[in-house]
Amino acid sequence: MTDRRFPLRLDLKRGTVDMSHGAGGRATAQLIAEVFQAALDNGLLAQGNDQALFSPPAGRLVMSTDGHVISPLFFPGGDIGCLSVHGTINDVAMAGARPLYLSAGFIIEEGFPLDDLVRIVQSMGEAAKAAGVPIVTGDTKVVERGKGDGVFITTTGIGVVPDGIQISGDLARPGDAILVSGSIGDHGVSILSKRENLGFATEIHSDTAALHDLVAAMVASVPEIHCLRDPTRGGLATTLNELAFQSGVGMQIREECIPIKAEVSAACELLGLDPLYVANEGKLIAICPADRAEHLLATMRAHPLGSESAIIGAVVEDDLHFVQMETGFGGSRIVDWLAGEQLPRIC
Amino acid sequence: MTDRRFPLRLDLKRGTVDMSHGAGGRATAQLIAEVFQAALDNGLLAQGNDQALFSPPAGRLVMSTDGHVISPLFFPGGDIGCLSVHGTINDVAMAGARPLYLSAGFIIEEGFPLDDLVRIVQSMGEAAKAAGVPIVTGDTKVVERGKGDGVFITTTGIGVVPDGIQISGDLARPGDAILVSGSIGDHGVSILSKRENLGFATEIHSDTAALHDLVAAMVASVPEIHCLRDPTRGGLATTLNELAFQSGVGMQIREECIPIKAEVSAACELLGLDPLYVANEGKLIAICPADRAEHLLATMRAHPLGSESAIIGAVVEDDLHFVQMETGFGGSRIVDWLAGEQLPRIC
Known part of the structure; x- marks a missing residue:
């Protein structure tokens, strides 16, 4: 017409x-x-x-x-x-x-x-x-x-919000388990490699995806979930610090449990980036009571967007609200907030 | 703290x-x-x-x-x-x-x-x-x-939306009255005079205002209102054309009934602008059945943001959806859509 x-x-x-x-x-x-x-x-x-x-x-x-x-x-x-x-x-x-x-x-x-x-x-x-x-x-x-x-x-x-669901960044409690829905850093590394024309042998794709269907399965299976947040700008490290601060708790995570693709890890090493701070656009962090964690993990792994989910640590008492990580070498370090700009205009 | x-x-x-x-x-x-x-x-x-x-x-x-x-x-x-x-x-x-x-x-x-x-x-x-x-x-x-x-x-x-209220741009019907809640062009002229450092003797102020309280009074008093729209970018002329097109009707307005401040009129003449196309940020157009127009007008005038309200014309049948204006000199002209850009970045 x-x-x-x-x-x-x-x-x-x-x-x-x-x-x-x-x-x-x-x-x-x-x-x-x-x-x-x-x-x-x-x-x-x-x-x-x-x-x-x-x-x-x-x-x-x-x-x-x-x-x-x-x-x-x-x-x-x-x-x-x-x-x-x-x-x-x-x-x-x-x-x-x-x-x-x-x-x-x-x-x-x-x-x-x-x-x-x-x-x-x-x-x-x-x-x-x-x-x-x-x-x-x-x-x-x-x-x-x-x-x-x-x-x-x-x-x-x-x-x-479905009836009975109460999810908020201030609800993490000592003893809770911390889960992530898959490998970290894909989005940020994808953007940076494109921006810098790095041309890695294996092209790294952004993980950009809508997670509401995964979340629907999660809350149906474990309505007791305390916190959900997507680790975008600032990455996993900054999001965990936000949640720790908001809930007034500390967190203890284990480096070896955090899923990361070999090519993303290699690219980060080459670029001098810490993947813990690199943005994700199709991943989420979930915090739930420890006794529900295995059930939640199974639900997440059964969903295409959560097949590489992992339990990466636990919420602990800490008046200073630190996020601490047990490293691959048996040591421990504080994972602080992202201080400045790691990757501008990443989202 | x-x-x-x-x-x-x-x-x-x-x-x-x-x-x-x-x-x-x-x-x-x-x-x-x-x-x-x-x-x-x-x-x-x-x-x-x-x-x-x-x-x-x-x-x-x-x-x-x-x-x-x-x-x-x-x-x-x-x-x-x-x-x-x-x-x-x-x-x-x-x-x-x-x-x-x-x-x-x-x-x-x-x-x-x-x-x-x-x-x-x-x-x-x-x-x-x-x-x-x-x-x-x-x-x-x-x-x-x-x-x-x-x-x-x-x-x-x-x-x-309160129960019983049905207001949409496609509901104007031939015979309806067209009202405006006050003087037109204040916002656009204010921005332009500031941008161009014109320094008029009388500073023209933007009419920026929140109109929801005026609207609440209007729908309480005349729930039969058919259309409401704020004539921002493109001004009164463009908004009337949008409504005419959306409702599949024509409109007939009278220039002498359209409220405009003397200083805005003078500034428009100086700047070569047609005030009908100049943006407003605190005015609305209302279209309602003719037999409710006087009552709606009285309600609008009783509100501080509608004290200069006026009935400016009527909806008519017109398969071409033209907006026509009876001018001060007894003639008539078509008031078309704003074709290009009159005032960029006005809002």
Whole structure:
């Protein structure tokens, strides 16, 4: 159907975003129709209002937001589009919640190729569809060349928490077991190798993935889970420190139990990175009562996104809230917060 | 209380944001604690998780998101902080909804003064508090100098729609009355005069304001309202065209009925702008059955944010969905969509 508003269709192959696409008039409407609605097609978005209307199930909801400024925009295993869907779905899921809806706000730099924008938005649409979590409302702004960097995407999600589930970063208790859902460092190493054109013999792929289905299986099987968190920026080490501080406890982990791929380990050694601080985008940390840990581990391993799960340590009493690691050589060291920037713009 | 994580407090007077504040480690945690939590203090944000947990009233919810890239960041009558709160509250309210909660995602350019960031976040906190709509979760990213422009803020809001209210852009019907809640063009002219250092004798202030309380009075008094929309980017003209297109109707408005301040009119003439296309941030358009229009007008005028409300025209049948305006000289002209960019980065 032709739309009298747009006598000429956008040139999605050779065109670029210009300032008029952010001005709120006809050009904005055309960008929304021919790029965003085309790729994110769903009934709620098609309402065409400045907000989406829906009736969530009664009960406790969670809301989470995440800005994505990753560079480069396309990387082995994903792109900023699917990452921005997975990232917020995961933040919602880490409350034990079932994600319901997403919003997306785009800040696009003038001159950005429409072709790249279409690829990114299609990747978002596919990720949202695969996850069963539609993007129901959005916004587009354009900034002048040199005032942005390609595209930034801020997604926000809401989800519903099943009755009886109480998961929060302040609920870790001495004696609890600490689990991780798979190998660490894949995402950060993938980005860095792409950014630096390192060309490793084995290409390392980002682990970007939506974890809500894994979480649903986990909370159904072990509703007593105390904490869930995805170790993104700052990596496993920083996330454990956050949880230790928030819960007022210490943690004791064992290096040999932490899953890490041989090629990621090798790349980290080459680059002088500590994999404990490297970002992940498809992994989670779970803390649960010790007597439920083996059952939780079995549930996680039975899920495709948790097949390499491991118990990596235990929560201990410590008024200073330290995270300590027993190293492979039988020693012990304090695993502190990430102090500065290890890898900028990793997500 | 001193926090062992941060032995030295941030220098909020002379310090700047650096890349480490976006890396997710200790510096990020300190920025969140000493800037964001300090200014946005509320119980839900203090949960300290990557998501906020709450129990909304049962019923229909709406969700809306808006990115804010306004330049300059500070302008007569407001700043990007309060604007980002008002903008999303208004998008939620335009469904007739009562806004409940906001999230905020910050994308900050390396080198941005902490002093300015504190002013902006305090302004957000004050706007959120005045509106009774807390900012319950957030995210902070930092991009390298020259890859952003000071700060961009994406806010997302959710709200609950009262039973019996059905407001949507596709519900305008021939015969309906069109109302506007006050003078148009104030925001856009304020930004432009500041940007261009025009120094008018009378400083023109942005009308940035949260309209949810006005909307609550309107839907309580006239639940039959068909459409509500805030004429931001693209101004009154573009918003009327959106509604006409969405509802499959035409619109007939009268120039002499449209409220506009003398100084805004003069500034527009000087700058070669058509005030119909200039952005507003504290005004709304309402469309309702003709026989309820006078009652709705009286309700709007009784509210401080609607005291200059006016009935500006009527919805008509028109298969081409034109917006036509009877001019002051007795003629008539088509008021089309904003075609290109009139004022970039106005919100």
